[in-house]
Amino acid sequence: MTYSLRIADIPLSERPRERLFSFGAKNLATAELIAILLATGQGKGKLSAVGLGQYILQELSKYKREPLDVLREISPQELMEIPGIGPAKATTILAAVELGKRAFLLRPSERMLIDSPDAAASALGHDLMWQNQERFAVVLLDVKNQLIGTKVITVGTATETLVHPREIFREVIKQGATKLIIGHNHPSGNLEPSQDDIYLTEQLLQGAQYLDIPLLDHLILGNGNHQSLRQITPLWTQYPQKE
Known part of the structure; x- marks a missing residue:
């Protein structure tokens, strides 16, 4: 896949949203999941949404930590320092991260069946x-x-x-x-x-x-x-x- 291509130029079966429907979210690469949140890339002739997702992970890895670990704690201002990430994209990503944390950390109700x-x-x-x-x-x-x-x-x-x-x-x-x-x-x-x-x-x-x-x-x-x-x-x- 060439990350400078528009999502529209990628074969239908290889687009992140279509792959999520076909294979489930857990089978998508992290960059593809981010691409779905971004919706668009950097603009004409630049990185696609998937490419931008990969670029974000690359930039976060400069902290010498796992990129997703950094993403759990990064501020909107720090995220917006990455070219192509404005307020809308930054807030969308961080809202998704926070929602994921809340869903994961939600305490199960008492008398819930623990069978696995x-x-x-x-x-x-x-x-x-x-x-x-x-x-x-x-x-x-x-x-x-x-x-x-x-x-x-x-x-x-x-x-x-x-x-x-x-x-x-x-x-x-x-x-x-x-x-x-x-x-x-x-x-x-x-x-x-x-x-x-x-x-x-x-x-x-x-x-x-x-x-x-x-x-x-x-x-x-x-x-x-x-x-x-x-x-x-x-x-x-x-x-x-x-x-």
Whole structure:
């Protein structure tokens, strides 16, 4: 694709809006999503909306951070320093970013069914996502896997948090929960579990067996993504839970 072309000059099947309808928003490149918000590029003979979207990402990467991370915090005035971005485009982009943050951080209602890692991550997102310190939290569930509530157990440093199994199960018993999911965040955005994460999960799974309070999963969250230890480790096979 030549980014100096007008959107109208791009084959219909390759235009961002048409691709969104055909393949869904999650399958579009970031520059294409921005292009849909921009609607137009820099003008005749210059960058198309897609090209301008790519150029914005390129300019934001000069902050030596992930461009979308910068976009979450940038001001309209800073965004308007990029050629081709005026008040209308800047406010449209930042309004979309803010709407996305609010939708992601919206707390699920109590008694919502938590039946997948995605649902659990949604419940934990408000407390854990995009934090600059590690936090450890628990999702409290009833016998039907419905949400009773969430609770942050500990807050650590920028790189680690400390939690003891007794603190977790004390809160579970206090709230009358019969099942739980645990989660913590990695401020770096790296979702790979550490050896400490694995060891703690083993301890909790054994404790859950003893107390007959099933531990359904352990999630790691960071920078808008999440990882389920149940899906990527054999721990739940080694320490089966009565669900």
